[in-house]
Amino acid sequence: MRLRRSRCLTCYWHDSAFVVHPHPHGTPTALHPAAAEILAAFEEWSTPDEAAGHLDHLTPDTVEDAVEALVRSGALLAHGSAAAQLDERIAGQWGAWMPEASFFHYATQDVYDSPQAVDPSGEERDAGAAGSPGPERESLPPLFTGYPDAPRLLLPRGPAGLGAPFEQVLYDRRTHRDFTGAPVSLETLATLLATVFGPVDFIDCGRGALYRRTSPQGGSRQEIDAYVGVLGVSGLAPGWYHYNGLQHALELLSEGLTPAEAARLCADQSWAARPAFLVVLAARLERMSVKYPTPRAYRVCLLDAGHLGQTFALTATALGLGPAQTGAFRDSAVAGRCGLDNTGHTPLYVLAAGHPAAAPQDAPPPAGLPAFGATALLDGRP
Structure with missing residues (x-):
């Protein structure tokens, strides 16, 4: 039997054990660290005897036992097997994203272990009788993030100014990269922040209160905080x-921000120097992990950031602003400017807005016949 190391394989140390974790077809297995050397002998299709010839410093029994364990775990695949064919397809599809993206995707696939049931809507169900304290009540993180020692500006609570028809807002929404440079009013910024990030109402989850926003958020955990540049x-x-959503206030964390720095923080994208402000969405992970201890819940944090980003874009459009967003930014530098530890409190997404230019220079032209002629619109069609 010829065997080969799985291309979709990650090895790591966890709880003092060396773990071999093939994905998606295998099982995480704790093995002796020598397993890494044995796996290397199966970089290409080989028989156990051929591989053992490269491992003459190990006893034949050691190699045989390790090979059996690696086959059981799925780290070694048999030539022509369905698992080997799947492994090749995944490696081909994920390509340059491997191993980080493929491992996260498949290692968190098909499982969602949670101590509590969740409604199909994603909102948290009551854990018991309304108002009844639960065993986790003492350890629950606070609902809102605040910086009590920071200088604080209470924002105006004027009329919302969101009367534009929904259809108009939906179809007018575009990502903008050109802005006039005119300042945005404090009232407009306040309306945008309150609408997207402020609490709408409060619910009793059975272990205390949670709040809801205008965007869906997994389990109503509201783990995403907003930092405004x-x-x-x-x-x-x-x-x-x-942005302190409870007090509807801005808390000053660090002074000074130049257009050049904004562009540098956004991975040297020149457009990021032009909006009136940036908004960093940062996840306070304990709010999510205290209820959902499964690693899959990190997917939900990313989805929650996306929900808020869409509501931000629509609200900014309704207010006459041009929204923008990017996943390309210098994580550590952004975390430092926002005062985040970048461990339990880490940036996920950067949004921006400003007054849009009347004639944007970076806007793509409409697609014409040449563009459609060079595009495959459907599978299997010329």
């Missing part, structure tokens, strides 16, 4: 602020 907002000095 001000470049051009009337009445606000440039710098980094935290």
